[in-house]
Amino acid sequence: MNLPRTRTLRPSLRRRLLLALLVPVGVLLLLDALLTYGVALTYANRVHDRDLSDDALTLATMLGNDKLDGELSPQARFLLEYDPDGHSYFAVSSARHGLLASNGQLSPPAQLPAIGARPILYDAQLAKRALRAATVRIAMRSDPGDSLVVTVAETLRDRHRQAREILLLASVTQTLLIACVLSLVWFGVGRGLRVLDPLTARLAARTNELTPIDGPDVPLEIRPLTRTIDALFGRLRSMLALHDRFIADAAHQLRTPLAGLSLHVERAMADPQPETMADTLAHIRRLVQRVARTSAQLLALTRAQAPPPEAGERSLLDLGQFIPGAVAERVHEAIRAGIDLGYEGSGRPLFVLGDAASLQDLLDNLIDNAVRYAGRGSTVTVRLSARADGGANLSVEDNGPGVPPDALPRLSERFFRAANHNEEGSGLGLAIVQRIAERHHAEVTYRLVEPHGLCVEVRFPASSETTVGPA
Incomplete structure (x- = not known):
């Protein structure tokens, strides 16, 4: 039924x-x-x-x-x-x-x-x-x-x-008066709501435009709503720009390795000798690894550039426990690369308000950058220390070849790679570090280490919710 x-x-x-x-x-x-x-x-x-x-x-x-x-x-x-x-x-x-x-x-x-x-x-x-x-x-x-x-x-x-009798006479007069007032109110409300017609017409005439809708003809009572809509449009513009940038970056970074893959496939098809096939497969494997790493880096950069999480989605993290555990997970990889990876810290709690996954990406990219460009036989040291103002300093230092002094200001740029490095890389690692640091209101600085090497330092601000234990 x-x-x-x-x-x-x-x-x-x-x-x-x-x-x-x-x-x-x-x-x-x-x-x-x-x-x-x-x-x-x-x-x-x-x-x-x-x-x-x-x-x-x-x-x-x-x-x-x-x-x-x-x-x-x-x-x-x-x-x-x-x-x-x-x-x-x-x-x-x-x-x-x-x-x-x-x-x-x-x-x-x-x-x-x-x-x-x-x-x-x-x-x-x-x-x-x-x-x-x-x-x-x-x-x-x-x-x-x-x-x-x-x-x-x-x-x-x-x-x-x-x-x-007096009440009856007065009630009739007052009821007629109130009816007249309500009629005027009905007319006034209808006429007053017409002030929204220009705003409605502007919104109806839009197609893909995300510019602000607030204007001088918007009533004061509606302005909080229009400002909220404009803020939403601003976030949408940022997300669309981030989407377009991701597509452009992916096309820019994947064009070369994909062309190399196509070239090596054609080479293998033209010369099916075992020696040629082995060499071709080795090149294809290296290019596939490069594509996979570049894709992962692009996704990490996109996450870092996305709007920061709400305050309720963050948590109070103890870097004194988080950083040593994250470094320990990379020791075996560093040994295979011939790198001496170590950690130095005070052992006391150092709290920051942030996102654990983002901080993991930040540390991974700092270590990847040091391990990749320092070279075999080098030393990479991760340090964590407290500042007098209650903040925390996280640094990753290597004794590799370093970078030219004039390249230091550009290390946070996307796809920038120093001219004296022959290691293959996407040029996105330190850009990701910079974006994640900005989301945590932290500051990234670069300095050269004597006699050679590079130190990247992230300065986290003090958290208002910090609870410092005994040293």
């Missing part, structure tokens, strides 16, 4: 911006409604409290002019008990005669007001119903020794109803 595909909603900058505005606006609208209702209720309470105080004072004044004789007159009782809504309550008591009239057991205020003072407003309860009450106390004109306490109360229903 084929299930229907669920359509994934692609991210939208317009939708994200509108949601980022709609949600806060909705929350603000809710908070504004609560605030409006609170203000309206406060206003309604003030108006009703004032009316309630006036009613209590008016009623007390009217009753104070009557002669009570222990009870209210029928006219006064009718006035008190008349309540078309059934939301009003009262209580009238005399200091001399006690409770005269009441339509509910209203609780008195905590303290009675003074005679002739303004009415006291307070909250009361009657049968679990919240009330607002006003109590006033006046002297009886008909009986100077008596005083009258009048309490008038009402429910809170009218107050909340008036607050809701």
Whole structure:
């Protein structure tokens, strides 16, 4: 059974911006409604409290002019008990005669007001119903020794109803205003996003161009993105240039040995004598070895010229352990070449932050260069020492014929070989050393050794994470 595909909603900058505005606006609208209702209720309470105080004072004044004789007159009782809504309550008591009239057991205020003072407003309860009450106390004109306490109360229903009416009127106006604002925001977001159209058009018009896309028409908010894209284009340009250079170098270096292979094959085919075949195969073997070494050197140079690894891909290496082990692996090869290969070091830890594989290539190329050009019977010494600033010096010194002084500045160039050397080589070894050293922020120096010979020194900087053990 084929299930229907669920359509994934692609991210939208317009939708994200509108949601980022709609949600806060909705929350603000809710908070504004609560605030409006609170203000309206406060206003309604003030108006009703004032009316309630006036009613209590008016009623007390009217009753104070009557002669009570222990009870209210029928006219006064009718006035008190008349309540078309059934939301009003009262209580009238005399200091001399006690409770005269009441339509509910209203609780008195905590303290009675003074005679002739303004009415006291307070909250009361009657049968679990919240009330607002006003109590006033006046002297009886008909009986100077008596005083009258009048309490008038009402429910809170009218107050909340008036607050809701005010809220409804305000909400309609505010909702229309917010709708107008959101319409303007929708239009403004759409118009504001059009500023990206020139950048989009420039990118759409490109084919193989990797030049920077940042320009004066790029908005400030988009500039971090364009700078990131430009940095990516820069890395792509470097990789493409490295690719093109590798192809050019391979074509340059492999053309001669491949032509030699073709020539010796033709020679063997033209003269199949055993002596000729043996000599031809010896030449072919030497040329194949040269091609293999050149290919390996080109790949090593390409790796060395590639962008450096991220900081997380490097590790803290102890050269005091790494270098002696790497030198020991080359001793048997040096013996077969008639070279005395040795190592000198302090034996203390010397830490650098780097890539073990790259440092292995660096040391191998230094030793290969010394062994190849020093000649049989020579001595090659690998030294490792610490500097006062916490860095490390790695040097490879030989007592071979050396190089002319004017050739020292060019030893790191690709395919450069000193004129006084007849040994076959690719001319890439020291170029690889230079590139690997640059990746590790190290410095490569060359100096001649008296009476003859060459010393190549790599100066590694001190690592901020170095942990130096006891000497």
